[in-house]
Amino acid sequence: MPASAIAKELGKIVGADHVLERPEDVMLYEYDGGLSTGTPEVVVFPTSKEEVSQIARLASRMKVSLVPRGAGTGLSGGSIPRAGGIVLVVSRMTKILEIDAANRRAVVEPGVVNSDLSAAVAEHGLYFAPDPASQRASTIGGNVAENSGGAHTLAHGVTVNHITGLEVVLADGRVVQMGGKPVDSCGYDLTGLFVGTEGTVGIVTAITVKLTKVAEAVETLLAIFNTVDDAANTVMSITSDGITPVALEMLDGKTLRCVEEATHAGYPMDSGAVLLIELEGLREAVTEQAEAVRAVCQRHQAREVRRAANEAERQLLWKGRKTAFAALGRLAPAYYTQDGVVPRSHIAKVLRYIETVAQKCNLQIGNIFHAGDGNLHPCILFDLRDPDQVERTHRAGKMILQYCVDAGGTITGEHGVGMEKNELMPLLFSEDDLAVMKRVHDVLNPQSVLNPQKLFPAPRSCRETNIADAQRGRR
Amino acid sequence: MTTTAATVGLARELAGFVGAEFVTEAAARVAEFAIDEVVPRTVISPASPQQIAAVMKYAGANDLVVVPAGGFTHQHTGSIPDTIDILLRTERLKDVEHYDADDMMIGVGAGTTLAEVEQIVGPHRQMLPLDAPQPERCTVGGALAAAAHGPLKHAYGGLRDYCTGVRFVTADGKMAKAGAKVVKNVAGYDLMKLLIGSYGTIGIITGASFKLFPRPRQMRTFVAEFASMAEALVFRNRVMCSPLAPLCLEMVSPHAQVMMQESPKSGETRVGHPAPKPGEVRVGHSTGETRAGQSRIKDSQTWRVLVRAGGSDAVLARYRAELGSAVAREVDGEEDRELWRRVTEFPRVLFERSQNAMLVRVDVALQDVGPVLEATERAAIDNNFVCAAVGRIGVGALLVGLAPIAAEPPSAMQYVNAASFLRGVAPRDGSAIVLRCPVEAKRHFSVWGSTPNDLETMKSIKHVFDSKNILNRGRFLF
Numbered sequence: 001m002p003a004s005a006i007a008k009e010l011g012k013i014v015g016a017d018h019v020l021e022r023p024e025d026v027m028l029y030e031y032d033g034g035l036s037t038g039t040p041e042v043v044v045f046p047t048s049k050e051e052v053s054q055i056a057r058l059a060s061r062m063k064v065s066l067v068p069r070g071a072g073t074g075l076s077g078g079s080i081p082r083a084g085g086i087v088l089v090v091s092r093m094t095k096i097l098e099i100d101a102a103n104r105r106a107v108v109e110p111g112v113v114n115s116d117l118s119a120a121v122a123e124h125g126l127y128f129a130p131d132p133a134s135q136r137a138s139t140i141g142g143n144v145a146e147n148s149g150g151a152h153t154l155a156h157g158v159t160v161n162h163i164t165g166l167e168v169v170l171a172d173g174r175v176v177q178m179g180g181k182p183v184d185s186c187g188y189d190l191t192g193l194f195v196g197t198e199g200t201v202g203i204v205t206a207i208t209v210k211l212t213k214v215a216e217a218v219e220t221l222l223a224i225f226n227t228v229d230d231a232a233n234t235v236m237s238i239t240s241d242g243i244t245p246v247a248l249e250m251l252d253g254k255t256l257r258c259v260e261e262a263t264h265a266g267y268p269m270d271s272g273a274v275l276l277i278e279l280e281g282l283r284e285a286v287t288e289q290a291e292a293v294r295a296v297c298q299r300h301q302a303r304e305v306r307r308a309a310n311e312a313e314r315q316l317l318w319k320g321r322k323t324a325f326a327a328l329g330r331l332a333p334a335y336y337t338q339d340g341v342v343p344r345s346h347i348a349k350v351l352r353y354i355e356t357v358a359q360k361c362n363l364q365i366g367n368i369f370h371a372g373d374g375n376l377h378p379c380i381l382f383d384l385r386d387p388d389q390v391e392r393t394h395r396a397g398k399m400i401l402q403y404c405v406d407a408g409g410t411i412t413g414e415h416g417v418g419m420e421k422n423e424l425m426p427l428l429f430s431e432d433d434l435a436v437m438k439r440v441h442d443v444l445n446p447q448s449v450l451n452p453q454k455l456f457p458a459p460r461s462c463r464e465t466n467i468a469d470a471q472r473g474r475r
Numbered sequence: 476m477t478t479t480a481a482t483v484g485l486a487r488e489l490a491g492f493v494g495a496e497f498v499t500e501a502a503a504r505v506a507e508f509a510i511d512e513v514v515p516r517t518v519i520s521p522a523s524p525q526q527i528a529a530v531m532k533y534a535g536a537n538d539l540v541v542v543p544a545g546g547f548t549h550q551h552t553g554s555i556p557d558t559i560d561i562l563l564r565t566e567r568l569k570d571v572e573h574y575d576a577d578d579m580m581i582g583v584g585a586g587t588t589l590a591e592v593e594q595i596v597g598p599h600r601q602m603l604p605l606d607a608p609q610p611e612r613c614t615v616g617g618a619l620a621a622a623a624h625g626p627l628k629h630a631y632g633g634l635r636d637y638c639t640g641v642r643f644v645t646a647d648g649k650m651a652k653a654g655a656k657v658v659k660n661v662a663g664y665d666l667m668k669l670l671i672g673s674y675g676t677i678g679i680i681t682g683a684s685f686k687l688f689p690r691p692r693q694m695r696t697f698v699a700e701f702a703s704m705a706e707a708l709v710f711r712n713r714v715m716c717s718p719l720a721p722l723c724l725e726m727v728s729p730h731a732q733v734m735m736q737e738s739p740k741s742g743e744t745r746v747g748h749p750a751p752k753p754g755e756v757r758v759g760h761s762t763g764e765t766r767a768g769q770s771r772i773k774d775s776q777t778w779r780v781l782v783r784a785g786g787s788d789a790v791l792a793r794y795r796a797e798l799g800s801a802v803a804r805e806v807d808g809e810e811d812r813e814l815w816r817r818v819t820e821f822p823r824v825l826f827e828r829s830q831n832a833m834l835v836r837v838d839v840a841l842q843d844v845g846p847v848l849e850a851t852e853r854a855a856i857d858n859n860f861v862c863a864a865v866g867r868i869g870v871g872a873l874l875v876g877l878a879p880i881a882a883e884p885p886s887a888m889q890y891v892n893a894a895s896f897l898r899g900v901a902p903r904d905g906s907a908i909v910l911r912c913p914v915e916a917k918r919h920f921s922v923w924g925s926t927p928n929d930l931e932t933m934k935s936i937k938h939v940f941d942s943k944n945i946l947n948r949g950r951f952l953f
Contacts, residue, residue: 100840103841105840147661149661157636160635160668161632161636165904170932176929176932177927177928178929178932179927180840180903181840182838182840183871183872184622184633184872185905185927186906186907186924186925186927187672187926187927187952188673188933188936188937189635189668189671189928190928190929190932191928192635193669193936195668196664196665197664213715215718216718217718240577240689241689242690242691244689281718282719282786282793283718283793284787284792285786285787288786288789341658341659341660342657343575343577343580343657344578344658373658373659374658374659375659408573408657409655409656410657410659410660412661413657413660414659415661416661417661417663428655428662429663430651430652432649432650432651433652433653433663434663436645436649436653436666436940437651439939440666441664443936443939
């Protein structure tokens with residue numbers, strides 16, 4: 001069916017003003033925060049579950065692909081259409097439907113921006129805990145689809161730990177309820193199953209989230225080490241000593257030098273690694289834990305441990321971490337961020353391995369990561385215009401992920417599989433594992449109208465076409 | 476397949492998969508594994524997921540109903556089984572798939588008991604915060620299937636929060652896994668969530684991986700006492716709005732307290748504790764916190780809130796200051812551990828006291844705890860029960876016991892009415908699952924009650940995982 005016909009049908013549902021079909025308009029929706037691209041034929045902006053339901057029915061009837069999209073900040077291509085079709089953007093579904101402070105819950109539409117919810121509930125001393133780096137732009141609907149993490153997931157968990165109920169539109173247009181305000185409910189935990197399905201089984205139209213109490217005290221420490229090994233060993237000792245930081249982030253030497261040049265946060269240019277350690281909770285507990293952290297750092301030859309004396313200093317310590325990717329971006333026209341996870345005890349080893357990969361593939365790789373979780377974010381710097389560099393970048397990425405899996409880890413800790421890593425799923429899962437998982441997909445999205453060709457590896461016959469498509473799509 | 480010859484044939488066939496010594500069909504032996512008086516035809520103990528896969532393929536081909544079983548601590552939950560051809564025990568699945576203390580992760584076979592996990596991780600001052608009842612018997616697989624929890628749920632969340640990976644065998648005999656062995660993973664669908672609380676209807680769990688947590692060095696419990704539930708809940712709200720972050724925040728109702736204190740060692744059945752007269756349950760006052768030094772209210776009228784804290788002396792001193800005069804006493808050390816053992820074992824105490832009791836798991840939003848418990852108290856009185864409740868009031872997860880007052884068992888309709896009344900008061904997204912009650916009562920109502928989860932979606936998922944409905948047939952919600 002031609003795009004104009006689809007657009008006309010969609011216009012009947014949401015009004016012609018809320019449908020885009022001109023090439024110069026739809027191309028704004030062909031990318032996300034990662035490297036993959038794919039151009040939709042039509043983009044639609046519904047405002048209600050009824051409209052989303054009608055759009056799903058239409059897409060199913062016409063057998064046109066339907067890809068939900070929040071703010072487009074994802075890193076694995078989850079919101080990019082692989083088969084043209086319709087992109088459904090939730091940016092007009094931005095109502096906070098209910099703030100129920102007494103029950104520690106809020107009910108929101110999927111287009112509500114993550115940090116806007118925290119701002120809205122701040123007067124109650126509450127906030128929404130999942131804090132992906134994109135939280136000022138990313139939507140809660142997108143967070144649900146990708147099961148987003150963030151710097152503070154070490155203590156607070158990822159998005160699924162903060163979602164108790166959903167209203168979802170399935171591929172056939174049915175609007176279904178899952179869970180509610182209670183943490184558990186009778187029957188299967190459909191809410192838990194749905195979070196992280198990356199738009200492949202339904203489109204969420206309302207979300208019941210847990211709200212978390214703002215802690216009384218926060219301590220932020222920056223520990224500076226001469227070697228990555230010392231920093232890595234410190235990470236392990238902190239957790240095994242029974243200290244439970246809410247964030248435990250590492251920047252390696254290469255990264256912190258870039259960061260320092262870009263932001264002048266005050267990191268020593270000759271250090272091997274820094275750890276950013278944040279503790280929160282009861283004042284007494286935080287004070288004690290901060291002392292304990294300092295002792296552990298010193299035991300592992302930290303050359304300096306800085307403590308933020310106030311909120312301004314705290315923001316300065318975080319600034320380096322938060323701007324790290326942008327700072328690395330100054331070194332090369334493009335970067336590719338990996339998201340593998342290793343058991344905590346492998347951090348030092350995997351960092352050494354990444355260094356050998358960088359040498360082997362002749363690439364620069366900076367490391368910024370959620371060390372407390374063992375969630376790496378090796379940032380591979382390259383030039384997209386150079387096909388050889390692109391090939392080496394992908395090879396390096398795959399080598400690192402293979403190492404993570406061999407060490408007992410996984411290929412993605414928080415960015416999702418999408419179209420970036422779907423062909424790598426067999427590193428982690430057997431054919432039977434994937435076939436069993438796919439049962440959930442096939443029963444809820446039988447025609448693969450919703451977000452096709454994502455998350456699961458393509459059947460062998462289609463695989464080469466997909467890879468070719470993906471490569472053509474790259475900027 | 477109901478003739479004796481066929482039965483003999485079944486045991487022989489199963490012996491081919493798991494070895495003759497791990498199959499039994501002896502009447503005396505299989506009777507021990509009866510569920511709601513339904514006796515399994517055979518009981519088997521496979522050694523591996525491969526053996527289970529072979530059994531499941533055979534069962535599927537021959538339309539045999541399979542019931543997975545761990546330590547039999549949660550088997551009384553569910554509707555009466557249609558039939559049990561094969562009771563599949565996980566007792567031999569005790570492998571430690573992975574454990575490195577530095578990683579603070581463990582993966583174990585489904586038949587591993589909670590106490591065995593504790594033996595492995597305890598020496599490293601770590602813990603799996605799953606304080607479900609009967610840890611010596613309760614297995615990891617059973618706990619997952621029943622979404623079991625204990626008082627530590629307040630601080631650490633439930634299994635859905637710290638189970639990171641699962642291995643299982645499907646009804647059609649495929650060995651599958653989902654999740655990972657590391658703390659953070661978003662690759663693939665989260666089938667852990669589907670299996671947790673699925674009561675053995677999606678697949679047979681063979682192993683799982685969990686996040687571990689550091690064991691607090693020092694724990695102390697502050698016991699606050701109140702003359703009414705309303706006052707206890709006002710205190711709960713105050714604790715939750717304070718900077719405190721307790722490990723447990725548990726309410727113990729007056730009758731639960733009496734039962735736990737008198738936890739009988741003998742088999743003597745003691746019934747007939749006087750129900751509180753309606754006027755005795757004061758509601759709606761928020762000012763009546765018991766002052767220190769004031770004479771204590773009798774146990775049979777006292778609502779207790781237990782605040783368990785972990786940390787240094789300075790941290791505990793802060794708890795003391797914040798909690799103030801509502802605290803009647805503090806316990807630590809062995810006394811603290813014993814107190815929480817009793818709270819955790821409330822279900823067992825309830826049924827030791829009265830075989831004919833009914834235990835209901837109530838899951839509601841925080842502010843619905845009060846109305847639901849008040850309604851349950853009224854329903855209990857109207858139907859000749861005594862209501863005894865303990866609960867994680869900081870998360871809205873309660874265990875409500877209804878023990879018959881009269882010596883002769885109540886009629887089935889009295890159970891039905893009590894449950895129905897409770898459910899009538901529960902909000903739409905709340906759940907009230909009857910975890911255990913006499914079989915006669917089960918014949919007259921659904922132990923599951925209503926669900927906030929879309930039924931058609933659940934049924935379609937069940938169908939793709941178990942199209943022949945051979946797993947726990949007849950026992951689940953649909």
